[in-house]
Amino acid sequence: MKTQSGFTLMTVAEFESWLASQRVTRGIRLVQLHHTWSPAYAQFNGSNHFTLQSNMKSYHLSIGYADIAQNLTIFPDGQVMTGRSLNTAPAGCVGANTNGICIENIGNFDVGGDTMTDAHKDAIVRVTAALLKKFGLSPESGVTYHAWWTEGGTSLGTYIAGRSCKTCPGTAFFGGNTRASYDKCLKPLLMAAMNGSYQEEEDDEVIEQKTVLVDGKEYTCECIEKDGHNFVKMRSLSQAGYDVVFDAARQLPAMTAPQCRAFVPDGDEAVQDAIDTLQETCGLEEQTIAYMRKYKYGDELVTKLAAAMK
Ligand SMILES: [Zn+2]
Known part of the structure; x- marks a missing residue:
């Protein structure tokens, strides 16, 4: 666990105990999942977590945000970094911010973009599951993708090309960015993580x-x-x-x-x-x-x- 420039970098295990100690006073009903698109995997060199995070913050300030947009950032190596306070609504997704927590995943997970590492996959599953548990939410109704919303903040409930504001978190994110893909690919993993039966991807020795x-x-x-x-x-x-x-x-x-x-x-x-x-x-x-x-x-x-x- 390391803190620099106001951000704290943690392993998933450290994040789980850090989260348990957090007092969050605003109501949380949704965990938003995003990809950064840029920076992507090519910009991550295994040790520049703080630089990438600070650069994102500078960019967000430059376009008029009060702080870095996201509450949490997850990196390709599976480490997690704090962003704006959990007690402050993020600037992640119009329509879902007031009661939302915004997770940005470093990478471009559109088809043809980055291939998510196993460590990244495990961290997304475990961090999202920990947040759902902490705030008493279910994988059925407690997770949303940026792509399930219009530019103006209307909920579409799934990705609809031409109507959705973005493809974010990517057309290849856990099998796709539609609600059907979520139900098939990510939701079962979140359910398993919440009941303790999630098997992490095995790394080669x-x-x-x-x-x-x-x-x-x-x-x-x-x-x-x-x-x-x-x-x-x-x-x-x-x-x-x-x-x-x-x-x-x-x-x-x-x-x-x-x-x-x-x-x-x-x-x-x-x-x-x-x-x-x-x-x-x-x-x-x-x-x-x-x-x-x-x-x-x-x-x-x-x-x-x-x-x-x-
Ligand atoms: Zn997004």
Whole structure:
């Protein structure tokens, strides 16, 4: 738990006990779920929580808000940060603010945008469930999506393209931004979290940690083993500031997918050197790099990675 610039950063467990100690005097009837769209996952480097939050606050002040818009922010690594006081109505969603709590999720969860990490998913489920419990609300009527409202603050009850004010929290947020998607995908998880039967997403076992130097700063990347090969986790690379994203066209959620190993190229000498360096230093599989180069990321990333390893 760390406080800086008036914001407090917590793990979900810390948030749960922090919330229990909060005295909230205004009536709460709705938990709003949003995505920030910008900043997205690419702007999160694993350690810039406070910078992103302060930047959002500055932006919100610049457009005339009294404070940062949201009451809470949830980050891709599953950590939670306080925003404006829970005792102050947020500026999240016209029509749902007076009795609402606004949660902003860092990321772009429209189709083709960011792929939500398991840690982020778990945090959204647990934080929302904790708020519902705290304020005596149910997953049936106590949660709302920004997309279920018009610009003028009329409740539509679901996302209707052309009438909804926004797609927020994203057309791919927990299976979609409609009420039907919520009922099918997120609501059951909230119900499970509230009755204690929620199973967190299992992470692959980390067999090794590698230190990577990016712009003079050290990051720890997690290395996992799958099918006898070692891979650096995509989330890990992403948090180290690399431009690593989900390939929506190929539906590859991570660099551990079998397709990563399907192709070994004859690179030119410089690229081969970079690949060798990366393998030795970072534990990246040759085929993983080859995949990155051929299918998505281009020589630029290989060069950037290699430069970071020097
Ligand atoms: Zn929103």
